[in-house]
Amino acid sequence: MAVPPSAQSLIAEHEALYSQRAAGIKQSAVRDVFELSLDASLVSLAGGNPYLQSLPLKKLGDIAQRIITEQGPVALQYGSGLGTEELRLQILEVMAAEGIDNVSVDDVVITNGSQSAQDMACKVFCDPGDTVLCEDPTYVGALNTFEAYQVKAAAVLTDAQGIVPEALAERIQSLRAAGERVKFLYTIPNFNNPSGITLAAHRRQQVVEICRAAGVLILEDNPYGMLRYDGEPAPTLRSLDPENVIYMGSFSKILSPGLRIGWAAVPSHLFRRFYLAGEAVALCPPTLNQMIISAYLREHDWKGQIESYCQLYASRRDAMFAALEKYLPAGISYTRPEGGFFIWLTLPEGIDTYQLLQEGVQAGVIFIPGAAFSPGNPLSHTLRLAFCAVDEDTIDEGVKRLSKLLERKLEVLSN
Amino acid sequence: MAVPPSAQSLIAEHEALYSQRAAGIKQSAVRDVFELSLDASLVSLAGGNPYLQSLPLKKLGDIAQRIITEQGPVALQYGSGLGTEELRLQILEVMAAEGIDNVSVDDVVITNGSQSAQDMACKVFCDPGDTVLCEDPTYVGALNTFEAYQVKAAAVLTDAQGIVPEALAERIQSLRAAGERVKFLYTIPNFNNPSGITLAAHRRQQVVEICRAAGVLILEDNPYGMLRYDGEPAPTLRSLDPENVIYMGSFSKILSPGLRIGWAAVPSHLFRRFYLAGEAVALCPPTLNQMIISAYLREHDWKGQIESYCQLYASRRDAMFAALEKYLPAGISYTRPEGGFFIWLTLPEGIDTYQLLQEGVQAGVIFIPGAAFSPGNPLSHTLRLAFCAVDEDTIDEGVKRLSKLLERKLEVLSN
Numbered sequence: 001m002a003v004p005p006s007a008q009s010l011i012a013e014h015e016a017l018y019s020q021r022a023a024g025i026k027q028s029a030v031r032d033v034f035e036l037s038l039d040a041s042l043v044s045l046a047g048g049n050p051y052l053q054s055l056p057l058k059k060l061g062d063i064a065q066r067i068i069t070e071q072g073p074v075a076l077q078y079g080s081g082l083g084t085e086e087l088r089l090q091i092l093e094v095m096a097a098e099g100i101d102n103v104s105v106d107d108v109v110i111t112n113g114s115q116s117a118q119d120m121a122c123k124v125f126c127d128p129g130d131t132v133l134c135e136d137p138t139y140v141g142a143l144n145t146f147e148a149y150q151v152k153a154a155a156v157l158t159d160a161q162g163i164v165p166e167a168l169a170e171r172i173q174s175l176r177a178a179g180e181r182v183k184f185l186y187t188i189p190n191f192n193n194p195s196g197i198t199l200a201a202h203r204r205q206q207v208v209e210i211c212r213a214a215g216v217l218i219l220e221d222n223p224y225g226m227l228r229y230d231g232e233p234a235p236t237l238r239s240l241d242p243e244n245v246i247y248m249g250s251f252s253k254i255l256s257p258g259l260r261i262g263w264a265a266v267p268s269h270l271f272r273r274f275y276l277a278g279e280a281v282a283l284c285p286p287t288l289n290q291m292i293i294s295a296y297l298r299e300h301d302w303k304g305q306i307e308s309y310c311q312l313y314a315s316r317r318d319a320m321f322a323a324l325e326k327y328l329p330a331g332i333s334y335t336r337p338e339g340g341f342f343i344w345l346t347l348p349e350g351i352d353t354y355q356l357l358q359e360g361v362q363a364g365v366i367f368i369p370g371a372a373f374s375p376g377n378p379l380s381h382t383l384r385l386a387f388c389a390v391d392e393d394t395i396d397e398g399v400k401r402l403s404k405l406l407e408r409k410l411e412v413l414s415n
Numbered sequence: 416m417a418v419p420p421s422a423q424s425l426i427a428e429h430e431a432l433y434s435q436r437a438a439g440i441k442q443s444a445v446r447d448v449f450e451l452s453l454d455a456s457l458v459s460l461a462g463g464n465p466y467l468q469s470l471p472l473k474k475l476g477d478i479a480q481r482i483i484t485e486q487g488p489v490a491l492q493y494g495s496g497l498g499t500e501e502l503r504l505q506i507l508e509v510m511a512a513e514g515i516d517n518v519s520v521d522d523v524v525i526t527n528g529s530q531s532a533q534d535m536a537c538k539v540f541c542d543p544g545d546t547v548l549c550e551d552p553t554y555v556g557a558l559n560t561f562e563a564y565q566v567k568a569a570a571v572l573t574d575a576q577g578i579v580p581e582a583l584a585e586r587i588q589s590l591r592a593a594g595e596r597v598k599f600l601y602t603i604p605n606f607n608n609p610s611g612i613t614l615a616a617h618r619r620q621q622v623v624e625i626c627r628a629a630g631v632l633i634l635e636d637n638p639y640g641m642l643r644y645d646g647e648p649a650p651t652l653r654s655l656d657p658e659n660v661i662y663m664g665s666f667s668k669i670l671s672p673g674l675r676i677g678w679a680a681v682p683s684h685l686f687r688r689f690y691l692a693g694e695a696v697a698l699c700p701p702t703l704n705q706m707i708i709s710a711y712l713r714e715h716d717w718k719g720q721i722e723s724y725c726q727l728y729a730s731r732r733d734a735m736f737a738a739l740e741k742y743l744p745a746g747i748s749y750t751r752p753e754g755g756f757f758i759w760l761t762l763p764e765g766i767d768t769y770q771l772l773q774e775g776v777q778a779g780v781i782f783i784p785g786a787a788f789s790p791g792n793p794l795s796h797t798l799r800l801a802f803c804a805v806d807e808d809t810i811d812e813g814v815k816r817l818s819k820l821l822e823r824k825l826e827v828l829s830n
Contacts, residue, residue: 005627005628005630007658010627010630010658010659011658011684013630014630014632014682014684014685016630017540017598017599017630017632018539018540018688019538019539019540019541019542019545020542021538021542022538022539022540022688022692025538025539025688025691025692025695047493049492049493050492052487052488052491052492053488055487055491057483057484057487057488058484060483060484060487060491061479061480061481061482061483061484061487062480064476064479064480064483064703065476065477065479065480066476067476068472068475068476068479069472069473069475069476072467072470072472072475072476073467073468073472074673075673076467076470076475076670076671076672076673076674077464077465077467077671077672077673078462078464078667078672078673079673112527112696112697112701113697113698115696115697115698116696116697119695119696119697123434123436123437123440123563124433124434124437124440125432125433125434125437126434127434127435127436130434141695141698144694144695145695145696147695148538148692148695148696183432184432212420212425213420215420215425215428215429215431215432217429217432243422243425243426244425252493255491256491256492256703257491257492257493258489258490258491258492258493258494258701258702258703259491259701259703260527260697260698260699260700260701267429269426269429270429273433273437273440276440277437277440277563279559280440280534280556280559280560280562280563281527281530281531281534281560281563281696282527282528282530282531282534282675282697283528283530283556283675284675285675286527286673286674286675286701286704287673288479288671288673288674288704289701289703289704
């Protein structure tokens with residue numbers, strides 16, 4: 001037998017074992033900031049954590065106790081890879097509250113948060129080198145998934161009303177002309193994370209038709225749809241084209257992210273392979289967590305809970321608008337979301353918000369640098385503020401600190 | 416704009432969107448049988464479900480209630496992608512109970528069951544067309560993961576004492592000589608699922624040295640290690656070579672599979688990419704589930720619970736041995752596991768156990784056909800029996816029904 005290699009040479013040998021995709025897997029910048037946000041002296045306008053203090057915790061605790069005590073051998077056991085039938089049926093009601101009434105329970109699969117539905121979609125549809133379309137900026141977790149599957153993320157032009165339909169059609173055409181294999185459009189039509197922008201109602205039919213005509217699937221990620229504080233709801237893409245849209249929902253923002261329960265509603269003809277892809281990753285979603293959510297939906301006024309969340313977050317958003325109005329120096333623009341958790345700031349081009357974050361830590365305020373949300377990272381002079389997780393006074397203080405910092409930056413820039 | 420395609424032509428177009436790997440994703444045969452096992456008139460010797468009735472359900476219910484009521488905003492919130500620090504520290508104690516005392520908390524990541532650790536390992540180390548080594552038979556979930564990553568699973572010769580070291584060395588050499596890229600050995604050294612076979616203590620050092628010398632990583636999957644009913648524990652591969660072994664543990668068999676919490680202990684130099692691969696799939700493991708397990712480990716005599724599980728399962732295993740001895744016709748061999756959940760039967764070659772399962776349903780007994788556990792599916796005349804999930808009388812009845820069926824099959828075969 002050969003002499004076993006030393007630790008040092010073993011480490012070098014192991015480098016050769018990595019897959020090609022492993023090179024593309026990187027830590028989310030949101031996570032970097034997550035560590036920072038544990039410092040209580042800093043005002044964090046970074047995290048998109050829902051405000052769970054307003055949940056009926058006593059009731060949820062009682063529910064969990066009852067389920068484990070009375071149905072423990074079911075709740076703590078393996079379950080179906082699809083998820084429990086009760087929750088899948090209830091999810092139809094949740095989707096109906098967003099105007100989606102054309103889904104069969106047979107087309108719903110429960111996932112480990114909607115992050116895992118994105119992973120499944122890439123697994124089923126994307127080979128290395130394939131292209132997916134997305135907004136710029138878009139959800140950092142989706143960009144991480146695309147990188148992990150060695151998929152190229154191509155940005156589609158957006159404005160204050162979301163994706164520009166003509167630009168979408170042109171982008172698909174030019175990518176195809178260049179030989180790219182375009183698989184799907186990943187979009188967050190309502191209160192995009194991080195931009196806060198909503199795809200205008202009158203553009204939705206166009207977006208759906210363009211994708212359908214081009215043979216490009218749509219992945220509609222809609223965790224914030226029910227958290228609307230002004231204006232009129234627009235129809236979901238799923239309701240406009242049930243055959244070409246995979247809809248991803250989540251309990252993370254309307255109930256609890258720590259339970260890690262989301263779902264996908266998949267066109268019937270795509271369903272089987274989609275759910276098997278998930279089963280190979282995690283066997284089944286956690287049974288107890290599904291049963292807790294089922295009991296909560298069954299026994300609690302969950303729509304009333306969402307309404308009270310809307311009041312809470314609307315007040316915080318308005319506090320952030322007021323603080324931005326009051327403190328922010330001229331030359332900085334920001335979005336005016338009608339719902340969701342986030343406002344997106346665009347600074348003059350000379351400012352790098354990664355560096356700004358370091359200075360923000362000194363100044364006692366943190367946020368997420370915009371480049372994290374951008375395929376190819378060009379948006380270095382942008383940043384995301386979250387208004388969901390802290391109260392109005394803290395929001396005021398945080399925006400004040402940020403604004404002072406920005407004033408100094410702008411002065412330096414103008415000298 | 417082009418005329419949007421009809422539903423029919425859309426479905427045809429969507430076929431072209433699937434990834435190459437999607438073709439390799441298939442439903443686990445274990446899951447097929449899972450549906451069957453819900454029929455109460457059948458005796459199921461199929462499922463590897465732990466017997467949760469003997470857990471302290473009242474105490475677990477109280478724990479969950481207390482955590483949600485008192486710490487709900489933490490328990491229901493996003494957590495670290497690594498898992499909670501408390502549970503990661505406790506996992507060091509759990510591993511110490513199996514003789515593993517050389518792991519740093521910084522090298523432990525909590526996963527959605529150990530299924531998801533297998534997914535992470537493939538993601539990080541395997542490109543399509545790479546080869547991994549495994550036992551034959553081996554865990555069906557691992558085979559599904561290998562297929563999903565378009566990885567070739569190459570069987571290593573085993574006997575009643577597990578992997579044959581000389582055969583392992585030769586297999587690596589011949590695969591390399593044929594130009595194959597061999598990345599890791601996936602092995603269940605203790606009470607293999609499905610065979611029940613344990614890698615003999617005296618072979619372990621050899622297996623570890625062969626892999627290290629060849630630059631082949633080891634994935635040690637050890638969900639059953641503490642469920643030993645006879646004989647002496649053998650050292651884990653991880654404790655024999657901390658630098659070349661990724662160890663996968665799970666709470667599924669010693670506490671609850673429905674919580675979906677497992678872990679991986681990864682050599683330090685491989686850790687970062689390994690855990691980032693998992694984060695891209697599901698962001699973080701469910702926080703509540705981790706906190707419930709932490710409280711259980713902190714407040715309950717979990718080692719005593721495992722001891723009482725060992726007594727329960729030992730009695731069921733012995734009941735299955737007795738029934739096999741009493742009823743089984745001549746010409747059928749079976750393994751004699753010292754722990755775990757499964758016994759593996761080898762029938763005369765003319766019998767196809769997929770077909771036998773259909774007849775078993777008629778006869779009122781179900782099991783898992785062996786081909787499900789075999790890379791390339793050649794083991795069609797084998798089957799897996801589980802003794803973990805049902806009581807002694809039911810085991811007796813199930814083996815009796817199966818034996819009658821086999822008697823008839825053997826008669827037909829001999830005519």
